[in-house]
Amino acid sequence: MMGHHSCCNQQKVKRGLWSPEEDEKLIRFITTHGYGCWSEVPEKAGLQRCGKSCRLRWINYLRPDIRRGRFTPEEEKLIISLHGVVGNRWAHIASHLPGRTDNEIKNYWNSWIKKKIRKSTSAPPPSIETSHINYGSNQLELVNQNLGTTRAIPTQETLFSSQAPLFMFDTITPLDGVLQDSPHLNTETSWNTLNQLQVQPFLPSTSFAVETNNYLPPLIDIMENMVPIEVQSGTRLEEEGGEIAMERLRRQQQELNEWVESQQCSNFVMWDNIIEGQIGVEAPSSSTTLSSFPSAL
């Protein structure tokens, strides 16, 4: 039996809460040596913990860029909105909130949702039937199947002010390197609500948000057919692979634009953001409508 978690099978591993001394040891070790292999960290750092525990402690609590304290209303809205789209994919949601961990968001959601459910027992949320969205249950199934999770249809609490459903997805591979030199960064990247809320989207990849009047199986198809763009982070256009990736990106963009046009979307926004703030993308004050959305990169 493949030694399940042999890292934790050692006899003297300590468990439970971390003491300040242990924290200090871990911080000192990681900040001087970094972490290549977590399983080696405890021994080298002089800790009676398993590597997994060290990793968790570092990721969720000790790392310097962690953001602690209460969630802001903006963060809360973003979480609610994202949860409506991707469901319980906490790590994915966390990737949109710089400095927040999946664990923190999950805990927050679990507390929050309990309250919400309790409160709403007297006034249940509108059912799908009462919303204006028109789609068949088979389509819903299709979407859930394709996207892997069952999710709420986000009608009530999306970041957008309208009642149209919001869909959002990321390209599979980070594009930061390619986009560094891309003219596309000069487009009217738009995310009105985020801008209004002064939330800086902070994603590991290019993302699209589509607000539609219709339901979305065609978009799912596009997503399914998207080819991962594999370019090392930091690759520039003039370097090997840059052109090809850019071409693929253009093609994807075009497909998406075509689809958006065919769907009479009420709104179509797209934003980029770049890891570690290498490039800041300023969102304009108002959302770019389809008609003014630049079709070319």
Next chain:
DNA sequence: AACATAGGCAACCGCGCTATG
């Protein structure tokens, strides 16, 4: 004041994926 209960949070567990040999 003493106890019970609920909520918030940090940490753990087990599974699945990936890399390596």
Next chain:
DNA sequence: GCATAGCGCGGTTGCCTATGT
């Protein structure tokens, strides 16, 4: 192709504190 190890993720537990009785 198989075995193994490490890591990341989502679900879950359990401790501590605040609040209620």
